Amino acid sequence: MLSFGLVIPYYIYPSMDLADTATLSLQANQLSCIRNDIELFSDLSFEVQSGHVLQIEGANGCGKTSLLRILCGLMLPSEGQVTWNGSDIQKERITYNSNLAYIGHYNGIKGDLSCEENLRFFQSLGNTREDIQIDDILQQVGLLEKDESHARKLSAGQRRRLALARLLMSNAALWILDEPFTALDPEGRQLIEGYFDQHCSQGGMIIFTTHHPVALQHTQIQFLRIGHEK
């Protein structure tokens, strides 16, 4: 089946003070993605800079996750390239990875490890702040009393909180998050929105997808709609 991808990007540019104005930039240049002979999107170009939040919108199956995976470098676009501060992410992988925190559909949590062990391993995987205490992080995401429990005993929402706790440990400037609010309760969502604000005010940038309405207090969200026009 042949179908034509139509991409309608539109932006609302933020008006806010950035801690570190536009020093970092992620650029997507004329990306296109074809999966199973279907063109999900084509000729997609945008730029995200320090302090910006980009929400990717679109119907189910329109290629949001594929786009995020392309932006992370986990998947190659059919055409086009992604650049980080001007250099191709596929060529400067280590530099790019040291600026990136990605949380995908799957939480990347080991059920047989305790919450604390899970976070401690991520600490040694790099991109983490020196000054953090794992107990503090667990307390912030409301899992301190569960620190010894095996992660498989946690509920879906708690596991999502544990995955998102990695963002608090991270010193990466760019967060790429696939449906971060899935399974979270309103309180958890508010918590993460607070972290979004904080991250952007420190000059970070966030690209995420969600079907939930998101309201950030200090940061305006830019929107990018992908998929087919109905």
Add this chain to the structure above:
Amino acid sequence: MKNSSLNAFRAMMYRDFTLAMRNHSEWANPLFFFIIACSLFPLGIGPESNTLERIAPGIIWVTALLASMMSLESIFRSDFEDGYLEQLVLSPYPFTLLVYAKILVHWVITGIPLILLSPLLGAALHLPTDGIGLLMLSLLLGTPVLSLIGSIGVALTVGLKRGGMLLSLLVLPLYIPVLIFGAGAVDVGLGGLDVSGHFLLMGSILILAFTLAPLATAAAIRVSI
């Protein structure tokens, strides 16, 4: 950065060991398979010590190879399913280094127990004492190659729903040289001939696999996820 890479390598090994210790079936099932499969041969063939002695190195090598293959999926399967592999690929440390750590742990938890158990099974199959030492040495050189080559196969098939059968089709032909020289070394040694040629060849295969297999595995994982 170098120190941190080493820390990441150590942390990866520590994590995989911890998980293996908590999930006994990962290393115990292939081991039981090894014991049971080896003990089926005397039942099927008969207990004549002459026959068993002649085929013992081959039996032990083939079952060790199958047992090692059974446990291959555990290297990457669960990490693939819970999204951990993506995180490892996106870590700022060389992914190949983390792959090395994972393969090393796999060999320690599945290969070393096979080597340690082989004298017992060798004795059960009437393998002479001289042969047992040679068998252990050949397994010591051969089992790491099984883990290294196997990891490429798992990396290629981990994205497939039912990759198990395909994995064996991919990996078993590549195991043939190790099997020939491994079992052959014991036979040759028992015949009173010089075995250094066999062991040198196995050592070369090990070095080749150790140098190249993790690179191929890391590349295959990037394609599979």
